[in-house]
Amino acid sequence: MLAEIITIGDEILIGQIVDTNSAWMAGKLNNAGIRIKQISSVSDNREHILKALAEAAERVDLIFITGGLGPTKDDITKTTLAEYFGVKMVENTDALNNVLRIFERYNRPLLAINKKQAEVPENCEVIINKNGTAPGMWFNEGGKVYVSMPGVPFEMMYMMEDEVIPKIKSLFKLPVIIHKTILTVGEGESFLAERIADIEDSLPDYIKLAYLPKLGQVRLRLSGYGDDEVFLRNKIDEYAAKFMHRIGNVVVAEEDIPIEKAILNFMEKNNLTLSVAESCTGGYISHLFTQHAGSSTVFYGGAVSYSYELKESILGVKHETLCQHGAVSEETVTEMVEGALLNFKSDYAIAVTGIAGPGGGTSDKPVGTVWIGVASAQNKMIKKFTFGNRRQQNIERSATMALSMLNTLLKHVEK
Amino acid sequence: MLAEIITIGDEILIGQIVDTNSAWMAGKLNNAGIRIKQISSVSDNREHILKALAEAAERVDLIFITGGLGPTKDDITKTTLAEYFGVKMVENTDALNNVLRIFERYNRPLLAINKKQAEVPENCEVIINKNGTAPGMWFNEGGKVYVSMPGVPFEMMYMMEDEVIPKIKSLFKLPVIIHKTILTVGEGESFLAERIADIEDSLPDYIKLAYLPKLGQVRLRLSGYGDDEVFLRNKIDEYAAKFMHRIGNVVVAEEDIPIEKAILNFMEKNNLTLSVAESCTGGYISHLFTQHAGSSTVFYGGAVSYSYELKESILGVKHETLCQHGAVSEETVTEMVEGALLNFKSDYAIAVTGIAGPGGGTSDKPVGTVWIGVASAQNKMIKKFTFGNRRQQNIERSATMALSMLNTLLKHVEK
Numbered sequence: 001m002l003a004e005i006i007t008i009g010d011e012i013l014i015g016q017i018v019d020t021n022s023a024w025m026a027g028k029l030n031n032a033g034i035r036i037k038q039i040s041s042v043s044d045n046r047e048h049i050l051k052a053l054a055e056a057a058e059r060v061d062l063i064f065i066t067g068g069l070g071p072t073k074d075d076i077t078k079t080t081l082a083e084y085f086g087v088k089m090v091e092n093t094d095a096l097n098n099v100l101r102i103f104e105r106y107n108r109p110l111l112a113i114n115k116k117q118a119e120v121p122e123n124c125e126v127i128i129n130k131n132g133t134a135p136g137m138w139f140n141e142g143g144k145v146y147v148s149m150p151g152v153p154f155e156m157m158y159m160m161e162d163e164v165i166p167k168i169k170s171l172f173k174l175p176v177i178i179h180k181t182i183l184t185v186g187e188g189e190s191f192l193a194e195r196i197a198d199i200e201d202s203l204p205d206y207i208k209l210a211y212l213p214k215l216g217q218v219r220l221r222l223s224g225y226g227d228d229e230v231f232l233r234n235k236i237d238e239y240a241a242k243f244m245h246r247i248g249n250v251v252v253a254e255e256d257i258p259i260e261k262a263i264l265n266f267m268e269k270n271n272l273t274l275s276v277a278e279s280c281t282g283g284y285i286s287h288l289f290t291q292h293a294g295s296s297t298v299f300y301g302g303a304v305s306y307s308y309e310l311k312e313s314i315l316g317v318k319h320e321t322l323c324q325h326g327a328v329s330e331e332t333v334t335e336m337v338e339g340a341l342l343n344f345k346s347d348y349a350i351a352v353t354g355i356a357g358p359g360g361g362t363s364d365k366p367v368g369t370v371w372i373g374v375a376s377a378q379n380k381m382i383k384k385f386t387f388g389n390r391r392q393q394n395i396e397r398s399a400t401m402a403l404s405m406l407n408t409l410l411k412h413v414e415k
Numbered sequence: 416m417l418a419e420i421i422t423i424g425d426e427i428l429i430g431q432i433v434d435t436n437s438a439w440m441a442g443k444l445n446n447a448g449i450r451i452k453q454i455s456s457v458s459d460n461r462e463h464i465l466k467a468l469a470e471a472a473e474r475v476d477l478i479f480i481t482g483g484l485g486p487t488k489d490d491i492t493k494t495t496l497a498e499y500f501g502v503k504m505v506e507n508t509d510a511l512n513n514v515l516r517i518f519e520r521y522n523r524p525l526l527a528i529n530k531k532q533a534e535v536p537e538n539c540e541v542i543i544n545k546n547g548t549a550p551g552m553w554f555n556e557g558g559k560v561y562v563s564m565p566g567v568p569f570e571m572m573y574m575m576e577d578e579v580i581p582k583i584k585s586l587f588k589l590p591v592i593i594h595k596t597i598l599t600v601g602e603g604e605s606f607l608a609e610r611i612a613d614i615e616d617s618l619p620d621y622i623k624l625a626y627l628p629k630l631g632q633v634r635l636r637l638s639g640y641g642d643d644e645v646f647l648r649n650k651i652d653e654y655a656a657k658f659m660h661r662i663g664n665v666v667v668a669e670e671d672i673p674i675e676k677a678i679l680n681f682m683e684k685n686n687l688t689l690s691v692a693e694s695c696t697g698g699y700i701s702h703l704f705t706q707h708a709g710s711s712t713v714f715y716g717g718a719v720s721y722s723y724e725l726k727e728s729i730l731g732v733k734h735e736t737l738c739q740h741g742a743v744s745e746e747t748v749t750e751m752v753e754g755a756l757l758n759f760k761s762d763y764a765i766a767v768t769g770i771a772g773p774g775g776g777t778s779d780k781p782v783g784t785v786w787i788g789v790a791s792a793q794n795k796m797i798k799k800f801t802f803g804n805r806r807q808q809n810i811e812r813s814a815t816m817a818l819s820m821l822n823t824l825l826k827h828v829e830k
Contacts, residue, residue, distance in 0.1 A: 011627050013451040014594065015442025016636065016671065020433050022456070027430025036428040037463070039456035041437070044625070048452070055470070071605045072626045073615065113605050152628065154808055179429065190486045190528050200488065210459075211487045212426050213567065221431065256431070276719070282705025283698035286719040290697025293773050293806055301721035303729070304691070304701040310716045310759060314729055344725060358708050391708055393569055 001174055003029055003062035005039045006052050008077050009151055012041045012067075021066050021153055025160060032165055033174030034062060035225075044068055049080045057144050062168070067151030069134035071113040078137075081148060082121035085141055090122040095135040098128050124148075127163045131155045136163070176229045180236045181256035182220045182243060185404050189213045192220070192247060199242045206232075207239060215400045217252075217259060252407055259403045260288045263410065267298045267348070270413055274406075275344035276302035277315050277336040279327065280354035280370060285399045300346050305336070315339035315351075328353050328365055334382055337373035348376045348409070350402050354385075356394045370398045374406045381405055416589055418444055418477035420454045421467050423492050424566055427456045427482075436481050436568055440575060447580055448589030449477060450640075459483055464495045472559050477583070482566030484549035486528040493552075496563060497536035500556055505537045510550040513543050539563075542578045546570045551578070591644040595651045596671035597635045597658060600819050604628045607635070607662060614657045621647075622654060630815045632667075632674060667822055674818045675703045678825065682713045682763070685828055689821075690759035691717035692730050692751040694742065695769035695785060700814045715761050720751070730754035730766075743768050743780055749797055752788035763791045763824070765817050769800075771809045785813045789821045796820055 005025055011017045022039045029036060037060050042052045049068075056063045068077030082089050096118035103110045117133040120126055127136030127147075132155040139146040147164055149156045168174075184192060189211050193200070200209050206226050212219040222240060224232040244251060253262035267274060276285050282304055289299045303314040308327065311317040316339040317332055325331040336351035354370030361367035368387035373380065385401055387394045420440055426432045437454045444451060452475050457467045464483075471478045483492030497504050511533035518525045532548040535541055542551030542562075547570040554561040562579055564571045583589075599607060604626050608615070615624050621641050627634040637655060639647040659666060668677035682689060691700050697719055704714045718729040723742065726732040731754040732747055740746040751766035769785025776782035783802035788795065800816055802809045 010623075010625055010638070011636070012438070013441055013454065014445045014638070015438045015440070015451075016594075016596075016627065016634075018433065018435050018438040019454075023427070023430045023433040025430070026428055030429045036430075037458070038467075039428065039434075039454075041454035043452070052453075070626060070628065072608045074623070074625045108603070108606075111605055111609050113608060154803070154805070157805075179431075181431075188523070190526055191523075193487045193528060194526050208425075208489070210425055210489045211485060212431065213485065219431075221426070223425070223429070275725075278698075278701075279716075280705075282710075282714075282716075283693075283701025283719065284705075286693075286698025287702045290695075290699075290719070290721065290771075291807060291810065293771075295697075296721050299697075299721055301694075301697075301719040301725045303718060304698065304705070304716040306705065306711050306714055306716035310690075313758065314718070343728065356705075356708075388569070390569070390572070392706060395706065 001034050001062060001172060002037045002060040003034050003064060004037055004056040004060045006056060006063060006065045007039070007041045007151070008044060008049060008065065008067035010043050010074070013043050021151065021156055024153070024157065025064060028160055028165060029064070030177055032169060033177050034168070035177065044074050044076055046076060046080050046083070049077065050084055053084050053146070057142070061144055063144060063146045065146065065148040066156055069148065069150045071117055071133070077148060078120065081137070081139070081146070085121055085123050085139065087121050087123045089119045091118050092120050092126045092135065094128060095120060095126050098135065099133045102133055127159055129155055130158055138167070176226055176232055178224045178229070178232050178236055179256070180222045180240050182240065182251055183253040183257065183259065183262060184218045184220065184247065184250040185216060185252050185259060185407060187218070187250045189218050192218055196243055196246055199239065199246065203239060204235070207235060215397055216404060217400070219256070258288070259400070259407060261292050263403060263407055264289065264292055264295055264298050266410060272298065272348060272413070273300055273346040274298055274348045274350070275300045275340045275346035276349065277340040277351040278302065278304050279306060279311070279336070279352060280356040281352045281395055281398050281402070282306060284395050285350060285352065285402060288399060288403070300344050302340055302344055311336065314343065316343060326365070328355055328369055328371060330371060330382055330384070333371035333373040337375045337380070341375060341377065348374065348406065350374050350406055352398050352402055354394065354398060356391045357389050358391060368394055370394065372398065372402045372405060374402065374409050376409065379409055379412055381409055416449050416477060416587060417452045417475040418449045418479060419452055419471040419475045421471060421478060421480045422454070422456045422566070423459060423464060423480065423482035425458050425489070428458050436566065436571055439568070439572065440479060443575055443580060445592055447584060448592050449583070450592065459489050459491055461491060461495050461498070464492065465499055468499050468561070472557070476559055478559060478561045480561065480563040481571055484563065484565045486532055486548070492563060493535065496552070496554070496561070500536060500538050500554065502536050502538045504534045506533050507535050507541045507550065509543060510535060510541050513550065514548045517548055542574055544570055545573055553582070591641055591647055593639045593644070593647050593651055594671070595637045595655050597655065597666055598668040598672065598674065598677060599633045599635065599662065599665040600631060600667050600674060600822060602633070602665045604633050607633055611658055611661055614654065614661065618654060619650070622650060630812055631819060632815070634671070673703070674815070674822060676707050678818060678822055679704065679707055679710055679713050681825060687713065687763060687828070688715055688761040689713050689763045689765070690715045690755045690761035691764065692755040692766040693717065693719050694721060694726070694751070694767060695771040696767045696810050696813050696817070697721060699810050700765060700767065700817060703814060703818070715759050717755055717759055726751065729758065731758060741780070743770055743784055743786060745786055745797055745799070748786035748788040752790045752795070756790060756792065763789065763821065765789050765821055767813050767817055769809065769813060771806045772804050773806060783809055785809065787813065787817045787820060789817065789824050791824065794824055794827055796824055
């Protein structure tokens with residue numbers, strides 16, 4: 001069963017927001033056995049929305065629409081859907097009660113435009129929005145299903161999980177789609193491809209292999225399509241095992257998780273703990289770890305030591321070291337990582353100090369210069385990197401390299 | 416001049432990655448005076464790519480394509496472009512030299528598939544990729560321009576900024592597009608709309624107003640389209656001033672920046688400094704601040720105190736407080752924010768402690784319970800929030816609320 005996602009909103013087309021809804025929806029739908037044929041982002045423009053709906057209806061059976069359901073004048077999705085289906089707008093009692101409920105909860109006066117939120121095209125089935133006033137709408141017309149949802153992520157998410165996906169599953173017999181991802185670190189895409197070429201060539205046509213490279217990491221994704229879940233899962237596992245046998249040395253995880261989650265899993269299994277001392281990454285590495293549920297078992301926390309003073313007071317970096325060698329130096333990063341181990345009492349520690357830019361560079365320490373240290377009581381690894389001049393990317397690359405180095409250091413642990 | 420962005424890659428359509436390229440490209444193109452009519456994400460499938468190209472050529476004049484240029488078998492953009500234009504593939508000397516240069520730099524052996532990276536459709540002009548082996552390609556066919564670029568963000572970004580946008584500017588006379596954004600905090604979209612309805616109604620048709628709500632914040636965006644930049648800018652400023660006069664009390668920034676950047680700007684102007692004590696937000700608030708260039712003037716850093724021990728040792732939270740009231744309590748967050756002020760010696764501090772979930776909740780402290788404190792030597796504000804059960808959203812909402820509270824506290828500062 002094929003689907004298209006249409007996201008509506010000028011803010012996407014002028015680059016003011018990143019459309020994160022589509023990826024989330026695509027993931028959920030894919031797991032339910034629905035293949036996304038296309039994602040289209042269009043503007044808050046009547047003709048354009050009408051055209052996008054008609055084009056999607058030619059391509060697919062299920063059309064998921066987000067955005068343009070707000071109470072303000074720039075939001076026209078609802079009336080455009082009514083025009084598309086050639087029906088009129090009517091006030092829906094359930095949707096109105098939901099609006100009243102929300103306004104009562106927040107004890108705010110109800111305005112005319114809020115009441116208008118309860119108006120929907122008369123041919124739709126209303127999906128109640130637990131977290132907002134804009135109702136979701138389910139249309140079944142001309143053999144196609146159209147689902148319109150708010151663009152506010154958490155309103156859409158609850159609606160998809162609690163209402164839309166269960167309803168689709170109850171109405172349609174869906175095929176099986178199985179993905180298996182292998183995360184590798186430290187070997188380029190083309191070298192990996194060369195090493196596994198013969199296995200890749202032997203894949204049956206219902207299994208596809210994709211390479212997803214990102215900053216020194218490559219994810220290999222096997223995707224199987226069919227009707228027999230057990231058969232498909234066995235076949236995918238069989239080929240995954242062949243790949244593992246060949247390139248196991250660079251594999252960090254045999255599931256679709258980021259490297260920090262693989263590290264957390266490994267450290268938890270081995271009863272190891274971790275702390276960080278972040279300067280130029282400014283909390284980003286901590287955030288990567290702590291976004292994962294259960295990270296507190298392994299991750300103690302640490303310091304975001306942006307200033308000289310905090311490097312000294314929290315991490316115990318010596319004042320002379322900072323004055324003599326500077327904050328971005330082998331000496332400082334070494335004292336930072338040792339200070340983290342000592343003060344935060346974790347088994348492992350990561351320290352990063354660098355010049356993320358765009359300012360702050362000098363001729364011998366240009367923007368993009370980053371020192372990274374990872375250490376345990378037994379082992380230590382200190383490295384210097386020279387990245388580019390984009391702040392965001394320098395932060396991300398520093399974090400990725402720090403995680404990669406920690407992953408290497410952890411290989412010394414007896415498994 | 417209208418453009419379409421086509422992103423190619425199964426990984427987008429199964430939700431494995433979020434397409435951040437499109438928003439970045441859309442922002443840059445928009446600033447250059449190019450309107451994005453549509454963003455389409457399609458799979459690594461020959462027929463589908465051909466169809467998407469043909470459809471885009473009907474809609475727009477400029478077509479920007481990213482993705483599908485890797486050396487592996489799943490990447491077929493290049494040969495599909497050759498098929499689309501009805502031309503053959505040829506080896507390009509500049510592209511080959513670039514591949515050789517990169518392999519020399521990393522001292523890796525050149526494989527046959529790497530050499531193939533230098534093959535391009537014969538009708539294209541090659542855009543050299545400084546950061547990777549896949550060349551960019553510029554096509555001028557049938558009165559339309561097609562630009563194909565790698566999907567790896569930093570390869571695409573350099574190519575767009577250094578080559579593609581300058582080339583477009585030199586070839587076409589582009590119209591003027593001006594956006595002005597006003598960031599508001601603490602008032603709902605519909606209430607704002609009600610307060611400014613008469614001004615919104617009086618807007619000329621070449622200026623559009625959009626409401627962009629997100630977690631307690633609403634950005635109002637005025638967009639002007641025309642040929643006369645000075646006239647347009649004056650008109651936009653004139654209407655922005657009217658909005659400011661009406662709703663100035665809830666405005667945080669008169670430019671398109673996030674709230675933490677508005678806070679950094681205000682604090683820098685007033686010579687104020689900031690530190691943080693983060694538990695459940697786990698470094699995310701620090702990351703929000705430190706992603707901005709120049710944040711070190713204001714932001715000292717702080718503690719990510721995930722464990723009891725670090726709350727005690729770095730922040731000086733009393734052991735009895737933790738045992739008696741728990742880590743998620745008014746007492747603990749108060750000691751955390753006071754500890755941050757004292758130990759990190761900043762003028763202001765933020766502290767957050769809560770249960771981000773999905774585990775760790777109890778009947779009196781369910782998942783989503785979060786205590787936030789903001790303080791200076793003179794003022795203090797402590798609040799309890801009850802969010803939902805999604806970890807990521809609890810982290811984000813906690814951060815947004817903490818920033819919003821700090822923003823309120825800063826209003827006491829004499830301006």
